[in-house]
Amino acid sequence: MLNVTQAKDIKQSSVTEIADVVVIGSGAGGAVMAYELANAGRRVVLLEAGPYVPSSEFNEKYADMFERLYVDGAGQTNADGDLTILQGRCLGGSTVVNATAAFRTPSWILKKWKTRHGVEGMAEADLAPVFEKVEKRLSVHVNQPQEINRNNLLMREGCEKLGWSVKPMARNIKNCSLAGYCISGCRYDRKQSMLVTYVPWAIEKGAKVYTDTDVEQITTKGSRATGVIAKVRDPKNSRSVSRLTVRARLVVLSAGAIQSPVVLLRSKIADSSRMVGKNFACHPSLAVQGIFDEVVTGWSGALLGVYCDEFDHPGKGRFLLQGGAGDPYLFAQVLPGLGREHAQMMTRVNHMTNLIGLIHDRNVGRVSLKDGVKHIEYRLAKEDKPRIRKAVKAGARIWFAAGAKKVVLPTIKPIILESEKDVAAINGMPMEPADLRITSYHPQGTCRMGGDPKTSVVNSRGQCHDVSNLVIADASVLPSSVMVNTQMTTYAIATHFANLISAEPDRYLG
Structure with missing residues (x-):
């Protein structure tokens, strides 16, 4: 203590x-x-x-x-x-x-x-x-082979088949216990x-x-x-x-x-x-799941294993893709649908993989006070929407290249692709924030x-x-x-x- x-x-x-x-x-x-x-x-x-x-x-x-x-x-x-x-x-x-990404x-x-x-x-x-x-x-090191679980091996395989750059993640962790519960606190004190x-x-x-x-x-x-x-x-x-x-x-x-x-x-x-609270950015992040015939158990082992930086270029979209899957509790938060439809999808969770698209967004948000408490305003900039579409397409292509039978898109209403040829359907994917499951792990800006x-x-x-x-x-x-x-x-x-x-x-x- x-x-x-x-x-x-x-x-x-x-x-x-x-x-x-x-x-x-x-x-x-x-x-x-x-x-x-x-x-x-x-x-x-x-x-x-x-x-x-x-x-x-x-x-x-x-x-x-x-x-x-x-x-x-x-x-x-x-x-x-x-x-x-x-x-x-x-x-x-x-x-x-x-999640220890460094x-x-x-x-x-x-x-x-x-x-x-x-x-x-x-x-x-x-x-x-x-x-x-x-x-x-902080013992930052590049992941060793034992720190890359099946979820991330499949992501790496998909990237390699597509000829895309993929690298092991660097993490601030010492002798990782491979428990996979980084985002609920490391009870083993391995995360630095x-x-x-x-x-x-x-x-x-x-x-x-x-x-x-x-x-x-x-x-x-x-x-x-x-x-x-x-x-x-x-x-x-x-x-x-x-x-x-x-x-x-x-x-x-x-x-x-x-x-x-x-x-x-x-x-x-x-x-x-008059700039305090302005220029808020958040790295809007969206999850794309693959569904495989094999049992993946994507939450077994280190949470973050590899990342794809193929699109870290102004002409390609400026986003990263990172492999990482939580346990069924987290899958339940990100999978689309309600009631029986959602429950049916959860029966396949052992066969699912997950990656996150991390978008380099514009500083368009604002943090202010309203009635004495925080008030966060953020809507996707027009320029960020094509990046999101590209990131989701890339994620789907990775999972299909790795052998996925289906791909689940990060939408509120379920959109499930059945094959690589369906990736073109992402062009019609709804792009309003209320239609997407978007999470921010990295709020930034506001005191520029x-x-x-x-x-x-x-x-x-x-x-x-x-x-x-x-x-x-x-x-x-x-x-x-x-x-x-x-x-x-x-x-x-x-x-x-x-x-x-x-x-x-x-x-x-x-």
Whole structure:
């Protein structure tokens, strides 16, 4: 058990902490910042809105773990209700419940950030040593043969028959147990999430950690941040048990691409550009299933095995395809149909494969406040719809090339293809969000980084243009969708910002 202050531990009605740095959020950005700054000798207080759930309590039952580890019990959606947005809400954040894909930021994305957004100091050569450092710490490695299960072997076979590029996935995992329950938390501590790496490392260096703590406001005096005001809540009933005030010389906001803008908007700061909450992207993701004669049991073994990057090209669509199948509980969530029709499809689940199309989307969404609570607006951009159609076509072709007898499309009403020749029918597949099963695993944007204070929220050093001792270090600062899974990009950016703070503390802490 970690030395963490939870709601049950606090008896006073109000608590005050004095620190050099207060960090809001314990996910990929916050945990890294907390450790790096504590390691540099700073007094750090780390605040997490979610509960501390030790891995000994992970039970591999999705219904239980979704409720305990995810925002809104894994039921967070956009305002229209046609996009599910998954985020972790626990000590360690989304790193506890992600699928461990470990991609570096594509070089073409970094180039675009410089040319279009004026981001400095983040070229591929600048970040390469940072990525190397993080990858070593988190045991990132390319999947070995035993880590590629039957679901992923079939995907690789289909890609190879089509002559498409397919590669083993790199993952941040040590001696994988091959349980396959990554997204409900790794009970074996093999996944190198923040819960088992940077958070305990920060605690060892003296950081004080509070969970069950909702930050209500970042406090300021003039143009300087002075700390935060938060409520510590009983995780069982959300009742406030104490008021926590942290006074700090530096505030680091790492609450994620949805909650970070919410905190800023509630605090009424850092928004002279009127860009806080705008430019929301989410990597809309759609699942395509193959149905085979053979028993596949796609959830047996490591969740993510291989990926197809054949279409990572502006002329081919800019999307990735990743192999990964959950157990029957997850298949039940993504398979189309209702009642008897759905139940009949579920009888074939042992024979099903699954892959995910990950779309490089435009930053067209927005996070705002409505009646004091988060309000997420997102509709597919016109330019993204052809990419989705291409991704679904590619997924269907992969499964048929691998020997599938049928392919199930990611639509609300069942559309099942019987053979390769039916793939052309995808041209007529309904493309409105309400017609598709779309999920986001990677919300990003909303506090864009850039060189122009009129079009961005933070500069290339992570500092808010309006408040120099307020740093934002999470996926909200990404100037554009990164196309790949976002955790490694977030780790790298947070490490980079922490290095800058340690190199020039007076610039940040005053």
